[in-house]
Amino acid sequence: MDAAFDVYPYDASSSALTQYLPAWVQEGGVAAMRERLSVDAVMARAETDLAQGWSAHRIPWLWDRVVLARTDGVLGAREGTNIEAAAAAAGKTPARYTLELCREGGNRVMVVLFYRTEQDMRTFLCCRHALMGSDGSAIPFEQGSRQPHPRNFGASVRVLSRLVRDLGDLDMASAIAKMTGGVAARLGINDRGTLAPGHAADIVIFNAQDVQDRATYLVPCQKAAGVSQVWVNGAAVVIDGEQTDARPGRVLRAS
Incomplete structure (x- = not known):
C-alpha cells in the first residue's frame, strides 16, 4: 500500500x-x-x-x-x-x-x-512512512503579546537538535530526507529536495553540534541557533544567521 x-x-x-x-x-x-x-x-x-x-x-x-x-x-x-x-x-x-x-x-x-504526548510524536516521526512538515506559517517575529505555536519558528531545527542529536531517535541523513527529498518526491516536485544537477539550489548550512531551536510555547518568536546560511533558488536568503533582502521564493506545483 x-x-x-x-x-x-x-x-x-x-x-x-x-x-x-x-x-x-x-x-x-x-x-x-x-x-x-x-x-x-x-x-x-x-x-x-x-x-x-x-x-x-x-x-x-x-x-x-x-x-x-x-x-x-x-x-x-x-x-x-x-x-x-x-x-x-x-x-x-x-x-x-x-x-x-x-x-x-x-x-x-x-x-x-496540548493533547498529545512527546512519546507518541517520537514514535510516529520515526515510522518509515512518516515525513516531517511544520504545519506552520510564514509570520513575522514581532507578534506583540500573541503566542503563536513555536512550530512557526523552530520545527525543522527541533528535529535536528532534539530528535537526532539529543535523543538519537533518527540518524541525520534519515531526518533530513524526511524534511527534503522525501517530501518533494511525495508531492511530485521533481526538481527539489536533493542536491543534484538541474535541481533548484535550495540549501541550508548548519552546524550539527550547535543547531538548536529556541522557540518555546511561552516565548515562541525566537530564531533558531546554529544555522549560518540558507539558499533558495540559488540566492542567499540568510547569511551569518541574518535574513537578507533577497526574495527568490515562488509557489511550487507538482511536475
Whole structure:
C-alpha cells in the first residue's frame, strides 16, 4: 500500500478556535456563524453540542489544555491563558465562552491544544512512512503579546537538535530526507529536495553540534541557533544567521 503521513516535532497542535466548533455552527462561513450564534436558542443548542466534545469523533475537551494564543483583545481575553481559567473569570462555562469568542473574534482567535504526548510524536516521526512538515506559517517575529505555536519558528531545527542529536531517535541523513527529498518526491516536485544537477539550489548550512531551536510555547518568536546560511533558488536568503533582502521564493506545483 502506498501510504505516507506527516508529523511535526511538538506535543501540541494549533488552529483557529472556530475549527473546533460543531460543523453545523461553522456552515456558511464566519458571517453565517455569527448570525447563527446571535440567536439565544441556537447559542444554547451549540453550547450543549460543543460541551460533548470536538470533531465528529466527540473528542473530550480538556479545557485547561486549550491555551489562547491570539485574541486581539476579544472579550478582554488574555493571550497565554487557558480557556478553563478565562471562562471561569468571565463567569461562563468553557463551551459558552468558546462560542462567544468565536462569534466576536471569528477566525482571528487562535489556540494551542496540548493533547498529545512527546512519546507518541517520537514514535510516529520515526515510522518509515512518516515525513516531517511544520504545519506552520510564514509570520513575522514581532507578534506583540500573541503566542503563536513555536512550530512557526523552530520545527525543522527541533528535529535536528532534539530528535537526532539529543535523543538519537533518527540518524541525520534519515531526518533530513524526511524534511527534503522525501517530501518533494511525495508531492511530485521533481526538481527539489536533493542536491543534484538541474535541481533548484535550495540549501541550508548548519552546524550539527550547535543547531538548536529556541522557540518555546511561552516565548515562541525566537530564531533558531546554529544555522549560518540558507539558499533558495540559488540566492542567499540568510547569511551569518541574518535574513537578507533577497526574495527568490515562488509557489511550487507538482511536475
